[in-house]
Amino acid sequence: MTYLIQQQDIQKTVEQFLLSNGYSAALIRRLRHTEQSILKNGIPVYTTYRLDEGGSLAVTLPEEHGSENIVPVPMDLDIRYEDRDLLVVNKAAGVPIHPSQGNHDNTLANGIAWYLGEKGEAATYRAINRLDRDTTGLLILARHALSACMLSEMVRAHTIRRCYLAAASGLVPPEGVIDAPIARTCDSTIERCVDFERGDSARTHYRTLYYNRDTDCSLVELRLETGRTHQIRVHMKHIGHPLPGDFLYNPDYRLIGRQALHSWQLDFIHPIKKEPLHFEAPLPEDMRRLFGQETNTVPPIQRSPFG
Known part of the structure; x- marks a missing residue:
């Protein structure tokens, strides 16, 4: 630099x-x-x-060394953007971001290690925005320490604009803001709940795009003002419209086998080039099925989530 x-x-x-x-x-x-x-x-x-x-x-940035203990594993990756500073990946359902004690070789980190290794590059893994294992969609990965610093600061400053799409149970009101603090439940290490005494502030803006009577599901656009763990899932349950297929907050798998949540759009300024970037990933097939064949009747938005 x-x-x-x-x-x-x-x-x-x-x-x-x-x-x-x-x-x-x-x-x-x-x-x-x-x-x-x-x-x-x-x-x-x-x-x-x-x-x-x-x-x-x-x-001159210090030489990158591959992230330790990440085994390269061939994986079908949907790379939406790549340069020397960052990657944007469209993550599939069922793929954790990081290895864990019980899963060392079936994560996005393993796939990225393989992808970069095939190109002869050090596989240093730095996920910037986090997605749950069963949430699909756009994820930013930093390629080096400086872009990681700058992108992480953008996350803290809320200057990365994130837009999600969710299928929510029932007919969701046209639009609104959910302002409800979130805390960890007392008897679980992973489950969260709305708690007005112990919780951290959390705000979610939503807009209903479409409703399918056959499945009793609404297609909802959501924008986060804060980034609490499970924020969308907890907030939608709080207002009485949980996501179908959510094993923690609505374990009803009749319509879909995982939480119906998708990271649809990302907007941010490139940390090094200082250019505006915009990315979109269409709804995956399992969420599309919740809205039948009537996708052309979705109200006008910036771009159709159905691709």
């Missing part, structure tokens, strides 16, 4: 400059211990060096 030193950067230390450009303190510590990783006009400098007028600052 090469940066031109601007007037407003003069007298900043290199560390201050890097922090202002999205580098984390941890990444800066790694740079300190990497020889010739920071050059001012071609000359190595310390992070305490104060920038003067003119020239450039070149930063």
Whole structure:
């Protein structure tokens, strides 16, 4: 990465400059211990060096090493975008994001390790937005430490715009905002509930796009203001319209074998190129079936979720 030193950067230390450009303190510590990783006009400098007028600052990121203990496993991946800084993947249902104690080789991390390994690249795995195992749709993966820092900060600052589609039981009102704090249930390590005393603030905006009388399901567009664990699933249950097939909050599998939730759209600014990015992933087949053959009657939206 090469940066031109601007007037407003003069007298900043290199560390201050890097922090202002999205580098984390941890990444800066790694740079300190990497020889010739920071050059001012071609000359190595310390992070305490104060920038003067003119020239450039070149930063060489520490060499990436593959994530330990991730076994490469061939997987049919739907890569929606790829460059040297990030990947956007359309995740299938039933695929966990990370390996766990009982699952070491059937996760998205294994598939990405195989995909990058086939290209001769280090398979360092950094998932930015999290999706549950049975939630389908768009997921961002950072390719290196700097893009991971910057994308993670964008998640914290809520500047990555996420839009989901869900099939919800019953006829959902046309639109609304669910403002209900979420906490872990007292007798479970994974289940969440609405709790106005113990919960963390959580807000979900929703809009109903379509209703199918045959399945008694509404197609709902949801946008998150916060990012609590299971937020959409808990909030939709809270207003009386749980997602069919949700093993935790509505274990009714007559219509679909997993929670009917899909990460449909992502909008964000590229962390390095500073260009606006927009991605969409059409509804998967199992959710399409919940709305029969009448997909052309879906009310107008930016783009049809049915592809």
